[in-house]
Amino acid sequence: MTETIDDEPRSNNYSFSGIGNGELVSKSDEDFSKYLLDRMKQLESRNNLLKEQYDQMESDKRYIESQKLKYERETHRLQSEIERLKSPPLVVASVVDIFDDDKALIRSSTGPQFLVNVSQDFEDDDLLVPGARVGLNQQTLAVVDIIPESDEPLITAMEVIDSQEVDYSQVGGLDQQIREISESVELPITKPEAFKRIGITPPKGVLLFGPPGTGKTLLAKAVAHRTNATFIRVVGSELVQKYIGDGAKLVRDIFEMARKKAPAIIFIDELDAIAATRLGDTNGADREVQRTLMQLLAEMDGFDNRGDVRIIAATNRPDVLDPAIVRPGRFDRIIEIPLPDQDGRETIFLIHMDMLNIGSDVDVKKLASLTEGASGADIGAIVMEAGMLAVRNDSDHIGMSDLLDAVTKVMVPKENNLDHSENMFW
Numbered sequence: 001m002t003e004t005i006d007d008e009p010r011s012n013n014y015s016f017s018g019i020g021n022g023e024l025v026s027k028s029d030e031d032f033s034k035y036l037l038d039r040m041k042q043l044e045s046r047n048n049l050l051k052e053q054y055d056q057m058e059s060d061k062r063y064i065e066s067q068k069l070k071y072e073r074e075t076h077r078l079q080s081e082i083e084r085l086k087s088p089p090l091v092v093a094s095v096v097d098i099f100d101d102d103k104a105l106i107r108s109s110t111g112p113q114f115l116v117n118v119s120q121d122f123e124d125d126d127l128l129v130p131g132a133r134v135g136l137n138q139q140t141l142a143v144v145d146i147i148p149e150s151d152e153p154l155i156t157a158m159e160v161i162d163s164q165e166v167d168y169s170q171v172g173g174l175d176q177q178i179r180e181i182s183e184s185v186e187l188p189i190t191k192p193e194a195f196k197r198i199g200i201t202p203p204k205g206v207l208l209f210g211p212p213g214t215g216k217t218l219l220a221k222a223v224a225h226r227t228n229a230t231f232i233r234v235v236g237s238e239l240v241q242k243y244i245g246d247g248a249k250l251v252r253d254i255f256e257m258a259r260k261k262a263p264a265i266i267f268i269d270e271l272d273a274i275a276a277t278r279l280g281d282t283n284g285a286d287r288e289v290q291r292t293l294m295q296l297l298a299e300m301d302g303f304d305n306r307g308d309v310r311i312i313a314a315t316n317r318p319d320v321l322d323p324a325i326v327r328p329g330r331f332d333r334i335i336e337i338p339l340p341d342q343d344g345r346e347t348i349f350l351i352h353m354d355m356l357n358i359g360s361d362v363d364v365k366k367l368a369s370l371t372e373g374a375s376g377a378d379i380g381a382i383v384m385e386a387g388m389l390a391v392r393n394d395s396d397h398i399g400m401s402d403l404l405d406a407v408t409k410v411m412v413p414k415e416n417n418l419d420h421s422e423n424m425f426w
């Protein structure tokens with residue numbers, strides 16, 4: 001790379017024949033300085049190029065260093081996430097009392113009380129007060145975390161919808177049931193004075209029972225829409241399965257939230273999961289269900305019939321319900337939601353076809369007579385399936401043949417299932 005420039009002029013390169021000696025020297029000097037200038041220019045541009053490359057490499061280096069830092073941070077975060085995921089679950093408890101020497105009396109969610117240590121590096125000392133909910137180490141039961149009071153567990157345990165879009169007109173074949181539910185849930189919210197005037201107390205809770213997919217949830221949503229009430233839906237089985245040890249507290253929180261968001265309708269689906277009759281010996285899980293039910297009964301007993309929080313429950317298994325739940329003052333209005341009859345099925349077909357492009361050959365009466373034993377949900381599925389067939393056939397409307405194919409597709413597996421399920425309630 002190093003270039004040496006000789007002091008001696010290079011006569012070989014710079015001599016020209018036929019020119020005098022003095023002339024030759026000055027010509028050579030001139031050429032040589034030209035050569036030097038060119039060379040300098042070359043070197044300068046090479047130098048600039050190298051400088052540019054150097055700058056580029058410097059900035060690449062800085063970029064790589066910052067990337068390295070970023071990945072190190074990410075690795076660190078992922079490592080602590082792995083540690084966090086591998087750490088054993090904490091036991092939930094509530095604080096009964098706090099003592100000076102870093103000890104606390106706590107009540108575990110399953111009942112018994114323990115005197116336990118409070119972890120030394122526990123930061124939220126101010127929040128550690130009687131009544132606070134805390135997380136305990138599984139083995140030592142030491143208090144290691146505090147559970148913030150928030151609606152978070154509720155958000156996953158229940159569905160809260162401020163305004164419902166479902167109208168009574170979307171519920172087919174249940175005119176009698178709509179009348180009954182509107183008297184017992186809607187009127188106490190919209191016309192409480194009518195009840196006061198006459199002196200009767202409206203029913204506290206309404207129990208809807210019937211086979212799956214017959215419109216129990218739909219009906220409850222329609223009442224919420226009619227009364228402009230917040231619709232709070234909880235599923236019995238989720239209350240006791242997802243939140244072992246927390247079911248009773250959740251029931252309390254649900255009623256609390258309903259009072260805050262009133263007028264509100266609490267819809268408890270699968271009531272049987274928390275209100276089935278208890279048989280003989282009880283294990284831990286049964287006791288949990290029992291505590292949840294007790295809390296539900298206590299909440300129902302404790303609130304005002306004339307208030308603007310109403311409770312609707314639904315079950316497919318009324319036969320297994322604990323008699324305590326249907327006593328007067330609790331779910332004292334029981335409404336059967338049966339499978340739709342011929343007229344009901346016709347109406348439900350029409351409701352589900354309402355917004356669709358239906359061919360003129362479609363005979364709803366015939367469809368209704370071919371679907372005896374179908375629920376509203378089955379009819380919804382038939383119409384949806386027919387729509388899919390029409391799309392698949394690139395048709396611009398749903399024809400009778402699509403609907404007939406869909407009836408076969410939805411009804412045949414259902415009939416096969418029914419053959420194998422004679423022991424089921426429905």
Ligand SMILES: Nc1ncnc2c1ncn2[C@@H]1O[C@H](COP(=O)(O)OP(=O)(O)OP(=O)(O)O)[C@@H](O)[C@H]1O
Nearest residue numbers: 170171172212213214215216217218348376377380
């Ligand atoms: N009577 C009905 N009229 C119109 N559509 C209905 C009717 N019953 C059911 N459906 C349709 O079926 C869907 C499911 O019904 P829904 O969830 O109300 O049944 P459910 O009785 O609460 O069932 P489950 O007991 O399984 O909870 C509804 O969203 C609706 O599309």
